Amino acid sequence: MAEQQTSPPAQTxxxxxxxxxxxxxxxxxxxxxxxxxxxxxxxxxxxxxxxQVAQRPQSSPTLQLSVQSxxxxxxxxxxxxxxxxxxxRLCDVNPEQFVIDGRDAQNNTLRPFRKLETETGQSAESQRxxxxxxxxxxxxxxxxxxxxxxxxxxxxxxxKLLLDWAEQRxxxxxxxxxxxxxxxxxxxxxxSFRLAELIHTCIPETKCIxxxxxxxxxxxxQNSNRGDFRLLFVFDGLDQSHFQLDLKTNxxxxxxxxxxxxxxxxxxxxxxxxPSARLWITTRPAAANQIPPECIDLVTEVRGFTDPQKxxxxxxxxxxxxxxxxIISHIKISRSLHIMCHIxxxxxxxxxVLEEVLETREGGELPKTLTEMYIHFLVVQLNKAKEKxxxxxxxxxxxxxxxxxxxxLLKSSTSFMxxxxxxxxxxxxxxxxxxxxxxxxxxxxxxxxxxGDQRNMFCFAHLSLHEFLAAVHVNISLFIYNRNVMPGxxxxxxxxxxxxxxxxxxxxxxxAVNKAVQSPTGHLDVFLRFLLGLSLPTNxxxxxxxxxxxxxRSQNNxxxxxxxxxxxxxxxxxxxxxxxxxxxxxxNDRSLVEQIQQSLRSGRLSTDKxxxxxxxxxxxxxxxxxxxxxxxxxxxxxASEEALLKLLTSARTQAETKVYNYLTLKSCxxxxxxxxxxxxxxxxxxxSNNDLQDSGVKLLTAGLKSPLCTLETLRLSGCLVTEEGCAxxxxxxxxxxxxxxxxxxxxxxxxxxxxxLLSAGLENPFWSLDTLRLDFGGEQRLKPGVKKYTCELxxxxxxxxxxxxxxxxxxxVTLVTExxxxxxxxxxxxxxxxxxxxxxxxxRCYWEVKWRxxxxxxxxxxxxRRTGNSLDCVFGGNDHSWSLRCYDFDLxxxxxxxxxxxxTVYSAAAASSSSSNRVAVYVDCPAGSLSFYSVSSNxxxxxHTVNTTFTDPLYPGFGFGLETLYFFEYESSxxxxxx
Ligand SMILES: Nc1ncnc2c1ncn2[C@@H]1O[C@H](COP(=O)(O)OP(=O)(O)OP(=O)(O)O)[C@@H](O)[C@H]1O
Numbered sequence: 001m002a003e004q005q006t007s008p009p010a011q012t013x014x015x016x017x018x019x020x021x022x023x024x025x026x027x028x029x030x031x032x033x034x035x036x037x038x039x040x041x042x043x044x045x046x047x048x049x050x051x052q053v054a055q056r057p058q059s060s061p062t063l064q065l066s067v068q069s070x071x072x073x074x075x076x077x078x079x080x081x082x083x084x085x086x087x088x089r090l091c092d093v094n095p096e097q098f099v100i101d102g103r104d105a106q107n108n109t110l111r112p113f114r115k116l117e118t119e120t121g122q123s124a125e126s127q128r129x130x131x132x133x134x135x136x137x138x139x140x141x142x143x144x145x146x147x148x149x150x151x152x153x154x155x156x157x158x159x160k161l162l163l164d165w166a167e168q169r170x171x172x173x174x175x176x177x178x179x180x181x182x183x184x185x186x187x188x189x190x191x192s193f194r195l196a197e198l199i200h201t202c203i204p205e206t207k208c209i210x211x212x213x214x215x216x217x218x219x220x221x222q223n224s225n226r227g228d229f230r231l232l233f234v235f236d237g238l239d240q241s242h243f244q245l246d247l248k249t250n251x252x253x254x255x256x257x258x259x260x261x262x263x264x265x266x267x268x269x270x271x272x273x274x275p276s277a278r279l280w281i282t283t284r285p286a287a288a289n290q291i292p293p294e295c296i297d298l299v300t301e302v303r304g305f306t307d308p309q310k311x312x313x314x315x316x317x318x319x320x321x322x323x324x325x326x327i328i329s330h331i332k333i334s335r336s337l338h339i340m341c342h343i344x345x346x347x348x349x350x351x352x353v354l355e356e357v358l359e360t361r362e363g364g365e366l367p368k369t370l371t372e373m374y375i376h377f378l379v380v381q382l383n384k385a386k387e388k389x390x391x392x393x394x395x396x397x398x399x400x401x402x403x404x405x406x407x408x409l410l411k412s413s414t415s416f417m418x419x420x421x422x423x424x425x426x427x428x429x430x431x432x433x434x435x436x437x438x439x440x441x442x443x444x445x446x447x448x449x450x451x452g453d454q455r456n457m458f459c460f461a462h463l464s465l466h467e468f469l470a471a472v473h474v475n476i477s478l479f480i481y482n483r484n485v486m487p488g489x490x491x492x493x494x495x496x497x498x499x500x501x502x503x504x505x506x507x508x509x510x511x512a513v514n515k516a517v518q519s520p521t522g523h524l525d526v527f528l529r530f531l532l533g534l535s536l537p538t539n540x541x542x543x544x545x546x547x548x549x550x551x552x553r554s555q556n557n558x559x560x561x562x563x564x565x566x567x568x569x570x571x572x573x574x575x576x577x578x579x580x581x582x583x584x585x586x587x588n589d590r591s592l593v594e595q596i597q598q599s600l601r602s603g604r605l606s607t608d609k610x611x612x613x614x615x616x617x618x619x620x621x622x623x624x625x626x627x628x629x630x631x632x633x634x635x636x637x638x639a640s641e642e643a644l645l646k647l648l649t650s651a652r653t654q655a656e657t658k659v660y661n662y663l664t665l666k667s668c669x670x671x672x673x674x675x676x677x678x679x680x681x682x683x684x685x686x687x688s689n690n691d692l693q694d695s696g697v698k699l700l701t702a703g704l705k706s707p708l709c710t711l712e713t714l715r716l717s718g719c720l721v722t723e724e725g726c727a728x729x730x731x732x733x734x735x736x737x738x739x740x741x742x743x744x745x746x747x748x749x750x751x752x753x754x755x756x757l758l759s760a761g762l763e764n765p766f767w768s769l770d771t772l773r774l775d776f777g778g779e780q781r782l783k784p785g786v787k788k789y790t791c792e793l794x795x796x797x798x799x800x801x802x803x804x805x806x807x808x809x810x811x812x813v814t815l816v817t818e819x820x821x822x823x824x825x826x827x828x829x830x831x832x833x834x835x836x837x838x839x840x841x842x843x844r845c846y847w848e849v850k851w852r853x854x855x856x857x858x859x860x861x862x863x864x865r866r867t868g869n870s871l872d873c874v875f876g877g878n879d880h881s882w883s884l885r886c887y888d889f890d891l892x893x894x895x896x897x898x899x900x901x902x903x904t905v906y907s908a909a910a911a912s913s914s915s916s917n918r919v920a921v922y923v924d925c926p927a928g929s930l931s932f933y934s935v936s937s938n939x940x941x942x943x944h945t946v947n948t949t950f951t952d953p954l955y956p957g958f959g960f961g962l963e964t965l966y967f968f969e970y971e972s973s974x975x976x977x978x979x
Contacts, residue, residue, distance in 0.1 A: 133161060140297065143269070144300060146283075147285045147300075148302030177231075177234065182239075187445070188449070190260075193259070195259075201450070219255055253267070253273065255274065284522065287520075304342040305344060317347075331354075353367065372539060378472075398469075404420060406473040408420065415458065418456055442461060443461055445457045467527040471528075471530035484507065509532060509557075513528065675704060676706030693725070694722055713742040714744070715742075717744045722754065723749075723751040726750045726753075729745075737761075738767075740767075742770070743758065749781050755774050759772060791847060793956055796836045796955075798825040798827045799827045801833040802822055832873050833968065834958065834959040836860070837955055841953065841954040846920065848921075850977060853887075853971060854887045858884070859930060860955055860957050864878070865878075876898075884896075919943075928948045960972050
């Protein structure tokens with residue numbers, strides 16, 4: 001066990017406290033040996049406290065063992081040993097959580113990470129994986145908030161830490177851990193407790209420590225800011241709290257004084273009580289905002305299973321290898337199912353369902369969505385029960401449970417008393433005969449206060465089952481009994497109309513959507529997803545079949561979908577929008593992907609403000625939707641590298657993935673790990689136009705050479721690749737030759753040697769490579785950004801209007817009043833002062849010009865009309881040409897095509913340097929994109945991009961006669977820049 005690093009005063013204080021406690025302990029247990037070496041005082045001290053307090057008459061080693069085993073029981077039972085046994089401890093998969101990037105999971109405000117930064121001497125790395133036992137290693141971290149979606153494994157993680165601590169595998173620097181389930185605290189919500197008493201009541205196994213001793217420890221801890229007692233309080237499932245956490249109240253700071261449970265909780269969170277104790281709070285993301293950011297030092301996120309962990313889960317769950325393989329391959333067939341299994345509770349439900357379904361039926365569609373899977377789960381439980389008990393009674397019980405679930409959920413209550421059960425028509429004694437049916441769905445929690453009666457509390461085996469059954473109740477009431485049980489707002493006169501139509505499914509859905517959106521804790525979010533999922537006809541049929549109900553009305557969800565989209569547009573928070581996206585997915589809405597894109601692009605979901613959890617939620621929805629994403633164009637979703645990275649790390653798609661202009665080495669590393677991930681189904685990757693350089697390519701090739709990488713197309717056009725990059729690509733292909741078929745290295749500088757190396761691969765019968773592009777290569781391609789596409793323009797004197805004077809070795813053209821003595825030529829513009837360049841543009845081209853006055857900087861098809869004064873001749877005046885009109889008088893740039901202004905940009909650059917403005921043009925002919933930039937201090941400022949299809953060869957051109965027919969700005973000029 002590690003010796004603690006503390007300052008000398010802290011050590012002195014600790015020793016004095018130790019002496020005090022030793023005296024105290026000696027007075028109670030005179031026969032116990034409590035001497036120990038100062039160097040290990042903390043660890044020994046913690047054990048001693050437990051040992052000495054726990055056993056009076058026995059010898060030390062036996063006592064120690066007995067206390068440890070007692071503690072182990074505590075922590076095993078905390079999660080419910082029954083459930084563990086049922087699942088088999090073996091299916092536990094070692095979970096991970098991630099430090100997230102300092103943003104409040106709910107509000108996107110910055111979390112105070114300063115403490116962590118100063119202590120480690122470096123900034124807090126976002127996205128860093130962290131083991132539960134390492135979370136509290138930083139002395140300055142008091143409160144950790146762990147978020148994660150429903151069923152992702154937060155409780156499991158808490159239990160893992162507790163068990164590891166109890167079994168002395170980890171976190172031994174924590175002297176005592178008090179783990180509360182917020183739901184169970186609800187048993188005592190109306191009552192007042194002393195903290196020690198609450199600990200004894202909720203964690204009965206701690207009763208081996210006398211209340212006075214506990215009080216002494218708590219008082220010492222309260223009065224010492226040094227943390228000599230390392231206490232950890234865990235509050236698991238804050239989202240299930242019924243407490244009003246009024247975080248502004250300032251009440252008594254006497255830790256031994258009796259207080260209401262919510263006041264205790266509030267003061268612990270605020271640090272008014274036990275400021276040196278550590279706190280670990282877990283919650284679903286929507287309820288994270290119950291705690292103000294200043295009360296939290298670190299936010300972590302549980303992300304669920306990785307692909308190999310999903311497999312590990314099923315292999316551990318089914319000891320029969322053949323059965324496990326069969327189930328895994330079934331899951332892999334359905335993309336959405338496979339993706340959803342990153343949520344452990346879904347693995348659990350899926351395992352239960354598939355175990356049964358695959359035995360009893362042949363082929364057929366497997367459940368894919370969340371709702372489908374839960375319906376199957378219910379059906380499996382019901383079918384099992386119907387074999388043992390009276391079927392009608394089983395159905396009746398399920399319906400009663402569903403009613404109970406709904407009414408309790410509305411009250412935000414996830415646990416209930418016997419009385420609540422009775423009100424829903426469940427007699428616990430009679431129901432106990434049906435224990436087989438209830439065991440998988442329902443559990444009982446008991447609590448007893450010293451001197452009081454035992455209290456029984458009930459809850460569903462998992463909150464998601466509670467939410468599902470609540471939705472089942474609304475659904476049955478609506479479709480079978482034609483009753484709307486959703487409480488609506490108080491009726492106003494204008495709502496009377498709605499009242500007539502109260503039981504329309506759309507109305508019920510709208511009321512549920514409103515209630516869910518309004519809930520500050522998001523307690524109806526998952527319920528809403530189930531409710532909407534249940535309204536699909538296939539799900540309705542399935543449910544009705546299971547509950548042997550007569551068929552209800554079938555219904556069209558279009559109005560509900562429209563309503564949800566409206567809500568998304570008005571949604572106050574990303575979390576709410578994300579849940580509404582989930583809802584659209586449950587409703588199989590085809591426009592889901594577009595909705596997400598729109599919200600991201602419109603800034604309603606601001607890409608730079610989304611937390612990693614929100615990013616993964618979005619990617620999860622995108623990928624698990626049944627929508628086929630042929631091209632997963634990351635640019636459509638985000639505009640920052642960080643956002644991109646978050647998407648990349650989640651990208652698990654068969655679709656072509658395009659990434660433009662943003663990749664850095666960090667992203668290459670992430671991408672490389674995606675390529676070599678076991679489950680990566682990425683087949684086509686387009687990284688063109690990213691300045692990867694050889695170093696980036698090398699990072700990528702680490703993934704490419706992995707035998708797990710099955711990439712078929714890799715586009716690295718214009719990525720600054722030289723011979724060195726080619727060599728590492730060739731070496732990766734030698735290691736993994738059988739997948740990549742197309743490699744695009746155009747616009748790079750492979751040199752002869754690089755080209756030779758890769759071309760040899762084309763001939764190699766063991767390589768699958770059949771297309772290799774090395775065209776447009778050369779040393780000039782090693783310039784960063786678009787400058788690598790620089791082309792030398794040459795003005796075409798034959799096309800120049802007679803009022804255009806060419807100078808500076810034909811690199812400058814100026815509009816002059818005197819006619820120039822140019823010979824007649826059919827290519828010459830005879831009315832408009834314009835001219836073309838000789839260069840026919842191919843591939844990607846870039847140039848820069850300086851201009852002054854009033855000019856058109858254009859590209860045009862070569863067949864633009866040269867004679868007459870019609871718009872057919874004017875750059876931007878027809879559908880053959882596109883023009884950036886620049887005018888330094890009113891400081892604007894505007895883009896014209898087909899005589900329409902398609903964009904206007906006011907340019908500060910134009911304002912600042914009227915004598916020499918600089919503009920850049922970039923054309924990617926095959927991709928159909930034309931971009932204009934203004935250039936200031938060598939930086940490109942994007943003005944506008946046209947996306948189109950170029951049907952004919954393009955030529956650059958310049959013009960000097962703009963909108964007004966008879967007004968020319970003489971002395972306007974354009975000069976070609978040398979780059
Ligand atoms: N690491 C794991 N290994 C095996 N099973 C797991 C693991 N994590 C979670 N599970 C399974 O998933 C179920 C749900 O996990 P848990 O209760 O921890 O989720 P949660 O995040 O606390 O959910 P909620 O927010 O809904 O309370 C567990 O009952 C267990 O069956």
